[in-house]
Amino acid sequence: MNKRTAAILGLLAAISVSLFSGGCVAKASDPQKSPNEFPSGTLVESPKRFDGTNVAFTGEAIGESMVRGDYAWIHLNDDAYYLKNVEEGAELGGLNSGMAIWLPAVEASKISIFGDYKHQGDVVRIDGVFNAACPEHGGDMDIHATSLAMVSQGRHAADPVTPGKLMWAAGLVLLAGALWVVDRKWDDWALGGRATR
Amino acid sequence: MILRPRKEDHLVIGKYTGKVVIGVGMLMIIPLLVSIFFGEWDTVLDFVISISACLVFGFGTQLLCRTERDLNWSHGLVVASGSWGLATILGALPHYLSGHEGSYLDAMFDVMSGYTTTGLYLLQDIDHISMGLNMWRHLLTYAGGQGIVVIALTFLFKGTAGAYKVYVGEGKDERLLPNVVQTAQAIWLVSLTWLVVGTLALFVTGWSLGQEPVRAFFHAMWVFMGAWSTGGFAPQSYNTFWFHSLTYETICIVIMIAGSFNFALHWALWTGKRKEIIRNVETISFAITLSLTTLIATYALAKAGVYPDAMTLFRKVFYQLASGHTTTGFSTIYARAFVTQWGPLGLIATMIAMAIGASACSTGGGIKGIRMGVMTKAFLQDVRKMISPESAVVRAKYHHIRDVLLDDGIVRTSMTITIAYITLYGLTAVVGALYGYDFLQSAFEGISAASNTGLSCGITTPSMPALMKVLYIFAMWLGRLEFMSVFALVGYAVAMVRGRR
Amino acid sequence: MVPRESGFHVLTRPEKWPQYLGGMLTETAFILALTALAFGMAVIAIAVWR
Structure with missing residues (x-):
């Protein structure tokens, strides 16, 4: 097995382990019970x-x-x-x-x-x-x-807005906007760069 | 010998996958607007985060992967399956952020189930989720039904020759019109027209059944999306049992079955070839297997004496079976009632219906009517050969839009895919049994996942083993994309490691 | 202005709609016939059981 294979297998193993640990937390410790004698x-x-x-x-x-x-x-x-x-x-x-x-x-x-x-x-x-x-x-x-x-x-029962989410939203919107501008202007810049040369 | 992909291959795949992911991000604008309309501000943020994440990924890959090359066949397959995988990971963000999912895996399960129009879900406390999230659940199943690649084709790809290759990778191979972008538009025309008519019919019915107009409208639209895409999602945990109405159920049946038709059949009918509906190999196959499974299930349930009279019995049996056979997954009985009321024979009849499934190039899953038709014809041809003189040439044809001569190539492809489905059904059943579930129930649930149906007999719950969730995700994915493009993705990964330079 | 030769414009020309709706009606009629067929099967099944 070469290094490359080992690295990819390792990565796959890491992903699966994280998936499993992520998948296993589904159970609540003490969920609310039904009020009925016969639920x-x-x-x-x-x-x-x-x-x-x-x-x-x-x-x-x-x-x-x-x-x-x-x-x-x-x-x-x-x-x-x-x-x-x-x-x-x-x-x-x-x-x-x-x-x-x-x-x-x-x-x-x-x-x-x-x-x-x-x-x-x-x-x-x-x-x-x-x-x-x-x-x-x-x-x-x-x-x-x-x-x-x-x-x-x-x-x-209104679900309150958490400040953490607000921060994430703002940050990601700015990042996405920046990437969009770069993506649109890229060819212009590339061409412009060539033209001035 | 496998060739190791070059940088150019990565670039072209990255570019088009990025486009599809941008498409998914755009799609989220609709639920975002719904959330804003209803003032669900926390959900609004969930969607803003998710849309931005999709755009960051999409624009990022487009920037990294700048190339003018067009796609070849293996690229198309890899883009189709790869973008379904990525769209699942990113599309799961709103689900996960809502706080209703036990884990990110559960959220991915729900989204894969949506895209693949399966309908199984792990979302907890669905009766308290926002209108926005409900819109997203149903929109992604509606979009997944037409194919997320078809969406991207319609709006983002500029009609390249390679576009057709991605379209095929998504398990559709019919050209309704000469050009693939036009084909995608024709598919949309059919789906959107049905959306308007179907939603209107359900809305009027729901309103007359005692729903508030606004609720009736959204329920109608969502139930339509669940039915047409043969997805099976519904806005309440009670599924279509919520409505307690024969009229509502009848409209659902019409939409489900119409949704399970091949888009080429729709297009033939819509362009004047009316006879096609009784000549097409798939409608004939569907009519036969649907009546046979109805026969079995009715017999079983009549014997068990579960339902009080014949009409009631038929109403329940036909609804669940039509739902199973079209791989929709709507139900008007409790999930556990399949076990506690229907019993083994009822389960088996539903399993057969689900396993066969809908038509090819439709929104549905399963082995597909055309393969059933082809294999039956091939079998009959062999029998005729056997009893004919040796010198006789025995020909067989089947009718799908036009008469097609049955050759060994077609039969072989049908058989390979059918065997792949049966293997997948078997695998999911065995794994469930290994985890200690009753074999029949585990087979029912496994077939339901792999045929993208979504009927449940109660195994799919948030507390099921993580490995089974992963397996079901793969089963849904493989079943929807009909194996080949997922295998192409695996092959691509293998080639990256093992291929020759 | 030259009308565009491709896209939704061509597919959604008014003169095409009667045919489209005819197609939808054919589909609906077929499905209801199928329901009737299945009902027939159910009657047989119940009769056999009795």
Whole structure:
């Protein structure tokens, strides 16, 4: 093996090691647990067991309520972010997880804040019947709720701008701009240099 | 004998790779504008940093690599695969800076999944990400569907002969029009027209389903991008299950399947050759395999008694299968439901659909309809040869835009690529099994990654082993670029070390 | 001014649009027919199971 091969193999090894160490920090030390006795994960994992049973489900109202006539669809997440989301600095705790809820529109209208980038949604508790494959809704896995109770109010959760990022942004913009100018003018300069000679 | 690349080769590759990376930077302007519009200032900074980084890299390489030479074939392949690699590293910046990714590897995984129109993701707390980042996720899958090189071709390359070589390197080999830049423009025309019509249809539906107009519009555009590019990204973690609507699902099915068509087929239909849709080898192949897999899955699920009635059963089965077969990856069931409700036979039917995949020269992945068609015809030809007299000449043809005589060269290429896909499917499945996952589930997930589908049965999570993430990234990349250009890149690297001067 | 001979200008001339839209409709019709075909298959599968 010559020096060149050794150097490249060494570089590859270094890249892989850094990738692995980078890839391994994905787990949070202590992510937020689901508030439910039977979390969404459990319901999806054993749908037959819970099919047609009464369940209580607590979670953060996400996105929006879609009103269809007298009823509405809402989605409740009971994942690691239901109390505090990543934008507010929650620890990463895996993918989102939740349940689709079909409930009277009047009940749904009690929710005032839905979770998104700028908001941590209301945490609500519903009681209803779990359907593994709802005959009324094209086989969707859902909960038909009869009542909804507020657990905790949502809030505005603006993600603050960090000064460090601002510095990086400014520096890189200047550098990119400079390179752009040099790239555009290069041929002129080269030609100009030749012409004056 | 391999020749060691010379300085000139590095220069020409560097120059064109730089151009593609500049293109990626330009693309980020759209999500930047969306973020500004919604006042998401932290995300705005993420995009400013990322755009600048792309431009610094792009202009930097252009300055270092000043050459007037045009690309040759191996350059084209290396530029295509190399720029996909670089575009992944730099395109992952907004994801990583958002703070929603467990590691830079995870961010790269998501971006590679986007470009390759796969749809698997490791982004955590997706339900709380900014409009800007959502725009970027979907835009990169839309752009990746047409091909990031196609974008660069349209806007940055000045119609050089070498441009065609990069275009081929990206897994597309059809010339819709004589000139490659015109071809790229025709591809854009088809995609943008569908974008307008599809977004409008989904927007009106979403609005009538109870979404706020602004949300309905962005959801419509993003879902369109996910469907058309056969990508499978959607703005919420619930994917298209979010909408709970037969109309929305039907529109998605139309867009997904239209997106899985060969661009040459689109162009033939759009220029008046209407008959092509029922004569084309790929649409026929797709119709046959889609109905067969539907048959298997319906049988399996009817037997398992998961769904209450026939209509419900069909709605669920056909949606997931159309999504799998077009390699989109939209779903209206939970990822784990593939295991807990569909069971082994349902998984297998979906796996077959995903493995075969979409049409060649489309936005989709998988073995591709044309290869299935060619291999079936070749098999039938051999059988006919066997039962014909020895002196008889048995000819076979297939129809793709025009009648093509089946020769051994075509069959051989089809077989090689098919074997490469099957090997890749097998490799991802075995590695998953070695890590202790159930073999069937690991095969499902592996095929999903390598065929750029993106349906998940729950293995792809941020806590999966790093090696599997790396493997899936490579599987997505190899599958999308159809092996050759990635191998050309590897060959180039080897030649740099071992080649003769 | 001489019209440009290449680019989007040529592809997007107004007289071309009826054909383009016809192409899109053909595609949509085919896909819906395909859905019907698959529905037929599903009916067979359910019938066999029963």
